[in-house]
Amino acid sequence: MSLPLLAASDFDPVAEFTNFIDHPYVDLPLGLDINKAVIYLWISGLLAVVLPLLIIRRGLKARPDGAQTTAEIVYDVAENQIARAGLPEENMRTWFPYVATLFVFIWMMNLIGFIPLPFADEHVDLWGLSIPKFQIYAATANLSVTLTLTLCTFFIQHFEGVRHNGPLGYLKSWMPSGLPKFALKTAPLLILIAFIEVISQLVRLVSLSFRLFFNLLAGHLVIAVFLGIAVLLGGGQAVFWPVHLLIGLPMGIAIFGLEFTLIAGLQAFIFASLSAIYIGGAIHPDH
């Protein structure tokens, strides 16, 4: 967006997160288009695989340098804080890789999302070339991505629950312990509790996916709104434009710092932790 050409009323931060669906790079049937979100997924997936490989292939040292220390901290958090907090000890070998992959992949997607990359729908003409403008967009600020990851966890949870406890035993484990025996008198209460438990299992789909999606979407929107205030209104269009500039710019930078350092990692941590807790809870319902 160029300063003098754009009126404040044209500013629509939500458009970055919806309009790209209509402009895919490669148009494929069944909605399998290759669009901006897919490119972001590829970049973050590639980085999440290549960066750890580079650090390991370089040779691990007894006196670790900066990169190796960082990798070791990430591994330690994934093993001790995330996997061990939720998964039973005997299932660590099976599901620790999945949980750690979720953590690293989502974290990478979130971090890439805060780096301005030239993938915007709007183009600028520079020396006869049409170059896309820089923007911040995250693959996780897209409900399809987070819901797919949530569905992976959802199916693994129920598959493991049925595998370890049997179908009936697993369904029975949803009911809280200490309930009265099934009789004519207690039947309405038990049916109500069973109904609530089934709903709470299904609500996990919504809560797990919406938490990640809206955290990233709202974070990007708040940054865009504050910087928009600074650039559009603070650029001379408003009467008290220095006020807009003085409020918008520091707030935008502060929110950006908060999101990049804390929220990006925290949301990946939470998603992986809850996945581990759900899978572990299905394998061993008693604790």
Place this chain on the structure above:
Amino acid sequence: MALTDTGLTDAAKALELGLATGFGAIGPGIGVGFIFGKTIESVGRQPELRGQLQGLMWLGFALTEAIVFYALGMAFVAFSIV
């Protein structure tokens, strides 16, 4: 002025988005405050449990904070379908 007037509808939509998100943020705000306050209290009582308590604190923080986003999500839905 009729209710179908665009200016009035826009104003109502803007109010709706702000009010829904704002009211939705009250409860989780109190909850997040509780979680951090209680964690600080617990660490003050038993500083050796700091590591475990921090993990629990971030988990509780994220679970509580997600409620704001339900309000925000519903506000966006109402904003875009009216």
